[in-house]
Amino acid sequence: MxxxxxxxxxxxxxxxxxxxxxxxxxxxxxxxxxxxxxxxxxxxxxxxxxxxxxxxxxxxxxxxxGKETGIAQFKLAKSKTKLTVEASVKKVRPFALAAFARGLRFDDESVRELMQLQEKLVLTHGRRRRKVAVGVHDAATVRGDLVYKAVGADFEFTPLGWDRPAPISKIMKEHEKGREYAFCLNGRDYPLFCDEEGVLSMPPIINSQRTAVSMQTKDLLLDVTGTDWEACNVALNILCHEFAAAGAKIEAIESDGRLAPETKPHEMLLSLDGVNKLLGVAFKPAEAVKCLRKQRLDATEKNGVLACLTPRYRADFLHPVDLIEEIALGHGYNSFKPKQPSMFTKGSVCPETLQEDKARDALASAGFVEALSRVLCNEDAAFKALSETRFVKIKNPISKEYGSLRGELLPSLLGLLSANTHNPYPQRVFEAGEVVVRGGKEGTQTKRHACAVACHSAASLTEAAAALRHLLESLGVADYALHPCGENRFMKGRQARVMIDGKAIGVIGEVHPQVLENFGLQMPCVAFEVRLDELPYA
CATH class of the missing domain: 3.30.56.10 (Phenylalanyl-tRNA Synthetase; Chain B, domain 1)
Incomplete structure (x- = not known):
């Protein structure tokens, strides 16, 4: 929230x-x-x-x-300005979109609203600027065509709030925003959004002082950069709809032969029978369409199937059930008639949950902080961690960022540490949760793992072994052994398999320097991961 x-x-x-x-x-x-x-x-x-x-x-x-229904639209003109995205940013922050909003009038309230929208948009939808960042510029200061490129740390420009140019390396260390958002770039090449006269912004860190917005600003240039094109397009659509509603004229800017923002709605098919079965109401086609239009969507019906159109400023339609929720909202939750359940059931906590809770308590008492990462993930993290586990891929992912199901927890925790290199050390984190592995009748199986990582200058295998012993003893396992192994992700001679009754149930080791480099970590790391399903319920 x-x-x-x-x-x-x-x-x-x-x-x-x-x-x-x-x-x-x-x-x-x-x-x-x-x-x-x-x-x-x-x-x-x-x-x-x-x-x-x-x-x-x-x-x-x-x-x-009911004052306005259906998808909100605005007139979109094509700007003469073009945006070139150079190949140098592809491995840093590959996507950039831009548009003009012309003819605005600012007062204290509208400036406050603009700052609030920009801040909250990149905080939530933008994942604290890591996924999407937004720049807002006074268009009167922009000259010629635009270019999005990457440069080295010695490049100089004047950031917002400073009165003289400085190297990017100094900006990242001394500017408030440089320190706050350094985790988004991890010390790689630095992306710049430029016009023919110089720098407009350094996404996702800071704008240039040259394009600062004031109460006298009439026209805005909006730049949106990030790691996912569709997420960037959603953000730009939100901004353009907001300014168009305020009376601005929106001009799309072409980049690599593609105009942005793209406003053509997405289409998703929905079975009316499925709607009625889930909601328990016998909606007629016209009633379901009316509900969707109240929610600022659109739809047509043919042979019991609704062809639903969703606007590009909405980012929450991942499955047909999301459309069913919109129909329920359009109908009104207060309009549903409650029914008495046909039977009474009494729930209780299952042994697996009790075991996970004991694991969490044990690792927390050992000085580790719990992390909660998603089962959906980007397989790139597994490659960076030199993982030997084959992650299960999703056939039709909504975005590349969530294109796989994690097969182990260690890559997620290393990614978390990578995003917190600006915070004090030592850092000790753990997670107990689900992973998905290949096997079983359905082709995949859900398993439960527990993983812990310590990252600091004195991290050693002894520290990890002590935490592992504390975890296993808390789960009722007193007799186990450590047998040497040879996984690429751990240092040779500083790793072992965790064995119980001759069966491997986990691994422990000092993380290999190549893995540390892949994640941008400057401190040694030790880690262990065990399969909770292989342990007895205490």
Missing amino acids: VSIQVSKEFLLRETGATEKELLEALPQVKAGVEENGELLTLEVTGDRPDLLGRYGVARALKGYF
């Missing part, structure tokens, strides 16, 4: 609703509300970045009240 503040007067004016109607409607469009004088504090879920701007909230409310 993320909090934003929106003027109550603005929403009342935009929707034409009474104050009571407004406060009752906001939770129904997935924006929890708390009054704070003339400002409303809204709690927005991370999957709805389109609600992070005041016009985005107003758009959803207009659909709820």
Whole structure:
């Protein structure tokens, strides 16, 4: 959840609703509300970045009240300016999009809203700028065509808030934003967004002082960079819809033969029978379409199948069940009639959960901090970790970032440490959770692992062995052995298999320097990972 503040007067004016109607409607469009004088504090879920701007909230409310339905659209002109993305950024931060928003008028409230939208958008949808970053520039200062390229640490420009040029290496060490977001680049080459006169920004760190926005700014240049093209396009669509609703003229900028933002809706098919079965309501086709249009989507029906159109400023449609949720919201949860359950059941905690909880307690008491990473992952992390486990790939992934299912926990924890090199050491993290491996009747099996990593200047195999012993004893395992092994991800002679009754149930070792280099880690690491399924339930 993320909090934003929106003027109550603005929403009342935009929707034409009474104050009571407004406060009752906001939770129904997935924006929890708390009054704070003339400002409303809204709690927005991370999957709805389109609600992070005041016009985005107003758009959803207009659909709820039936004042405007269907997909919101705006006129999109083509700019004469072009953007060139050079090959030098492909391994750093490969995607860049840009557009102009012209004819704006700023006051104190609109400037505050712009800063809030930009900040919250890159915090949530942008994953703290690692996945997507946004730059907003005074377009009056921009000259000629644009280029997105990578340069070395000795390149100089004047960052926002400074009055003289400095090398990028100094900016990263001394500028507030350089220190805060250094983890996004990990000391690699540095991407620059430039025009014909010089630097506009260094994504995802800081803008140039030359293009700073002021109250006198009328035209904006929006730049969006990141590691996923579709995520960048979603962010640019959100910004363009916000400024278009405020009266701006939007101009798309061509990059590599592709105009951005791309606004053509995505299509997803949905069975009406599936909708009725899941929701327990016999929706007619026209009723289901009406519900979707209230949610600012669109649809047509043919032979019991809904062809649903989703706008490009929405990033939360991963499965047909997401569309069913929109129909439920459009129908209104208060309109569903509750039913008494046909039977009474009493739940209890299963032995596997109790075992995982004991593992968590043991590792936490050993000085490790728990991490929670996703089962969905990018297989690149496994390659960087020199893992011998073949990760299960998803046939139709929504994005490359989540194109595989993790087969072990160590790559995820090393990725976490890689993102926290700017924080103090020692760092000790662990995770107990699910992994997916090949095998079984269905071709894949879900297993449970526990993994711990210590990263600091004095990290040693002795430290890891002590934590492993504490974990196993807490789980009722007193008799185990360590047998030497030869995995590429650990140092030769400083690794072992964890054996119980002659069966390997895990591995322990000092992480190989090549793996440390792959993850940008400057400190030694020791780690172990065990398969909880192979251990007895204590």
